[in-house]
Amino acid sequence: MPQAQPQFLNTLPHFQYFGEDALLICDLKLLKLIPDLQNWAAGFSAKYFVEAGEELKNLHQFPSHFEKILKVSQNLNPRNMVIVAMGGGSVGDFAGFLASVFKRGVRLIHIPTTWLAALDSSHGGKTALNVRHGKNQVGTFYPAEQTLLVKKILISQPASRAQEAAGELIKIALLSEDKWVSRFEKTLSITPEVLWKYLPPAIHEKLKIVAQDPFEKTNIRQTLNLGHTLGHVLETALKIPHGTAVAHGLKFSVHWSFKRRIMQQPAFTRAMNLIEKKTADPATLLSLRPSSQRFRSLLIHDKKKQAQDQFNFIFIRDFGKPLCALVTLDELLTEAHQQGFIKK
Amino acid sequence: MPQAQPQFLNTLPHFQYFGEDALLICDLKLLKLIPDLQNWAAGFSAKYFVEAGEELKNLHQFPSHFEKILKVSQNLNPRNMVIVAMGGGSVGDFAGFLASVFKRGVRLIHIPTTWLAALDSSHGGKTALNVRHGKNQVGTFYPAEQTLLVKKILISQPASRAQEAAGELIKIALLSEDKWVSRFEKTLSITPEVLWKYLPPAIHEKLKIVAQDPFEKTNIRQTLNLGHTLGHVLETALKIPHGTAVAHGLKFSVHWSFKRRIMQQPAFTRAMNLIEKKTADPATLLSLRPSSQRFRSLLIHDKKKQAQDQFNFIFIRDFGKPLCALVTLDELLTEAHQQGFIKK
Numbered sequence: 001m002p003q004a005q006p007q008f009l010n011t012l013p014h015f016q017y018f019g020e021d022a023l024l025i026c027d028l029k030l031l032k033l034i035p036d037l038q039n040w041a042a043g044f045s046a047k048y049f050v051e052a053g054e055e056l057k058n059l060h061q062f063p064s065h066f067e068k069i070l071k072v073s074q075n076l077n078p079r080n081m082v083i084v085a086m087g088g089g090s091v092g093d094f095a096g097f098l099a100s101v102f103k104r105g106v107r108l109i110h111i112p113t114t115w116l117a118a119l120d121s122s123h124g125g126k127t128a129l130n131v132r133h134g135k136n137q138v139g140t141f142y143p144a145e146q147t148l149l150v151k152k153i154l155i156s157q158p159a160s161r162a163q164e165a166a167g168e169l170i171k172i173a174l175l176s177e178d179k180w181v182s183r184f185e186k187t188l189s190i191t192p193e194v195l196w197k198y199l200p201p202a203i204h205e206k207l208k209i210v211a212q213d214p215f216e217k218t219n220i221r222q223t224l225n226l227g228h229t230l231g232h233v234l235e236t237a238l239k240i241p242h243g244t245a246v247a248h249g250l251k252f253s254v255h256w257s258f259k260r261r262i263m264q265q266p267a268f269t270r271a272m273n274l275i276e277k278k279t280a281d282p283a284t285l286l287s288l289r290p291s292s293q294r295f296r297s298l299l300i301h302d303k304k305k306q307a308q309d310q311f312n313f314i315f316i317r318d319f320g321k322p323l324c325a326l327v328t329l330d331e332l333l334t335e336a337h338q339q340g341f342i343k344k
Numbered sequence: 345m346p347q348a349q350p351q352f353l354n355t356l357p358h359f360q361y362f363g364e365d366a367l368l369i370c371d372l373k374l375l376k377l378i379p380d381l382q383n384w385a386a387g388f389s390a391k392y393f394v395e396a397g398e399e400l401k402n403l404h405q406f407p408s409h410f411e412k413i414l415k416v417s418q419n420l421n422p423r424n425m426v427i428v429a430m431g432g433g434s435v436g437d438f439a440g441f442l443a444s445v446f447k448r449g450v451r452l453i454h455i456p457t458t459w460l461a462a463l464d465s466s467h468g469g470k471t472a473l474n475v476r477h478g479k480n481q482v483g484t485f486y487p488a489e490q491t492l493l494v495k496k497i498l499i500s501q502p503a504s505r506a507q508e509a510a511g512e513l514i515k516i517a518l519l520s521e522d523k524w525v526s527r528f529e530k531t532l533s534i535t536p537e538v539l540w541k542y543l544p545p546a547i548h549e550k551l552k553i554v555a556q557d558p559f560e561k562t563n564i565r566q567t568l569n570l571g572h573t574l575g576h577v578l579e580t581a582l583k584i585p586h587g588t589a590v591a592h593g594l595k596f597s598v599h600w601s602f603k604r605r606i607m608q609q610p611a612f613t614r615a616m617n618l619i620e621k622k623t624a625d626p627a628t629l630l631s632l633r634p635s636s637q638r639f640r641s642l643l644i645h646d647k648k649k650q651a652q653d654q655f656n657f658i659f660i661r662d663f664g665k666p667l668c669a670l671v672t673l674d675e676l677l678t679e680a681h682q683q684g685f686i687k688k
Contacts, residue, residue, distance in 0.1 A: 059406075059407040059410060060407045062403075062407070063403040063404045063406070063407070063475065066403060066475060066481075066482060067475050067476060067477070070475060070477065070478060070481060071477075079561070097445075100484065101441075101445065101482050101483060101484055102481075102482070103481055103482075103483070104470065104471075104472075104483040104484055104485055104559075104560070105484065105485065105559065126448065127448075128448075131407065131410060131411050131414060132411060133411070133414065133415075134414060137410075137414060137446075137447055138410060138445050138446070138447075139445060139447070139448040140444065140445055140448055140449065140484070141448055141449065215448075215449070216448070217423070
């Protein structure tokens with residue numbers, strides 16, 4: 001399954017670039033945020049606007065979306081049809097899943113419009129919907145044929161969104177041994193310009209990992225889960241942005257790796273320096289920490305759980321050297337307690 | 345995408361063959377038809393019984409099935425999980441689709457229990473669900489890792505079911521140039537023993553065609569649609585079995601091919617002889633033919649329709665030599681009129 005290399009553009013390509021059989025699936029709120037988007041979208045003969053967010057990924061809503069989309073696309077040639085997915089992570093997950101099951105699969109182009117989607121979710125081919133008791137339990141591996149990263153769109157986001165993406169960019173830096181990381185360590189904070197500059201090496205690093213394990217059959221692709229076990233708990237419990245939660249998760253994983261002597265002092269200092277310099281102050285977090293019971297119940301619903309209350313946890317030996325190991329639920333809870341992530 | 349070769353067995357393998365992480369999805373009515381099935385099924389730690397039929401393939405029911413299946417399979421290891429799909433075409437289409445989207449894909453084994461599923465739908469990887477205005481509009485290409493053909497189960501079907509499968513077996517014979525076809529032509533009628541005997545070469549022929557075009561990107565795989573354009577109309581309009589409808593569709597295609605001088609006299613005689621000798625009398629059909637208006641509306645909803653009222657129709661030059669050509673809706677209706685498939 002080839003992973004398409006991303007394309008970096010200054011502005012949106014003309015709608016004719018996508019051909020006559022394109023269906024645009026677009027986050028509704030972008031119409032207000034991006035000047036001229038309405039005119040651009042008008043060029044598509046088939047389009048479907050959605051409200052971004054987790055509710056878009058609700059499997060129970062999918063049949064109704066599907067029937068409406070079947071109707072708006074009825075004049076497109078299915079063999080040549082391409083879905084152009086424009087939005088953040090939820091739009092990409094929804095439209096990617098749709099493309100993978102629409103008449104047994106149609107072409108797919110992503111145009112991510114948030115930093116998190118541009119950095120992470122629009123690459124690697126994961127698509128997903130949710131059910132009541134499980135996020136991303138429904139899905140496919142279906143890489144886009146192209147991912148277009150458009151500077152004008154990404155840079156136009158509020159500067160605060162850049163800070164929220166810090167976690168994922170730092171994660172991929174921790175997983176990388178390449179030269180770009182030492183340049184990245186020297187920057188002082190995560191700004192839109194910094195994100196745009198480091199998108200190419202960060203995406204390249206992710207795709208290198210994905211290519212070794214495209215269907216997540218070994219533990220290689222799971223190393224991309226670094227910082228996410230705790231991250232997901234905090235994201236849900238504290239309702240904080242995904243990237244911010246991941247940043248806290250990274251700190252947790254690096255600390256635990258050091259305590260278990262998986263990571264040595266110099267790498268630990270370097271990693272903590274990278275994380276702390278580039279993330280916001282965790283003051284809010286400390287006042288809102290979940291109770292032990294809540295923490296436990298959120299962990300149990302984690303999709304990465306293995307049988308018998310065991311988890312695949314991603315530790316880290318050094319930059320570019322993750323280590324996947326089984327830990328028990330109790331070990332995780334004890335460590336989260338000791339590191340102050342659980343209310344006393 | 346490798347297509348697994350089918351395995352021919354006399355009896356069902358012991359449930360332990362499928363491992364500890366198997367989920368059995370089984371047609372409920374088989375429990376009454378197959379002795380000891382209940383005991384066998386009891387060996388599976390996770391199982392889900394379904395009512396076979398088109399309603400099982402309704403996309404609007406899928407979210408509720410999915411949540412129940414997530415619950416019954418919660419103790420299975422997702423990485424090793426295998427869905428064992430036991431039933432006819434609708435069960436295979438449903439369970440195949442489920443396997444392809446369950447936690448981004450789990451393993452799949454088909455145990456077809458009808459002749460049509462054993463001959464055709466359990467091979468080649470097509471999975472499908474329906475929406476209100478379209479059969480099989482939702483689906484994936486997801487070949488089973490194994491298809492087990494179990495003589496004891498297939499032979500136990502009522503003999504009348506064998507006759508209903510005739511259409512698909514004759515279709516694959518028409519698409520084949522191999523030696524088995526001349527032996528098959530000499531048999532007098534389609535009995536369960538005849539079907540069991542010709543399953544291996546017929547499936548081999550289908551998989552040869554699928555391997556050349558697994559995702560239906562060229563016209564090669566579409567040749568398997570021989571007899572199906574008219575067949576689908578008759579199946580819906582007259583509520584007759586799929587295989588019987590396809591037999592009528594084959595007759596229609598062979599006739600039309602001969603009239604258009606695509607097929608020559610010797611091949612025509614040989615093909616008609618094969619079809620007529622092995623199919624039931626069309627008396628019922630003649631009394632129930634659809635009106636011209638009904639016929640037109642059923643054709644328009646055919647999934648194989650191209651843009652602008654054009655259809656990819658499969659003609660045939662000779663045994664093993666199909667020909668895919670565009671025909672208009674009017675040409676199809678005129679020919680169906682002339683061949684007496686439409687009420688005067």
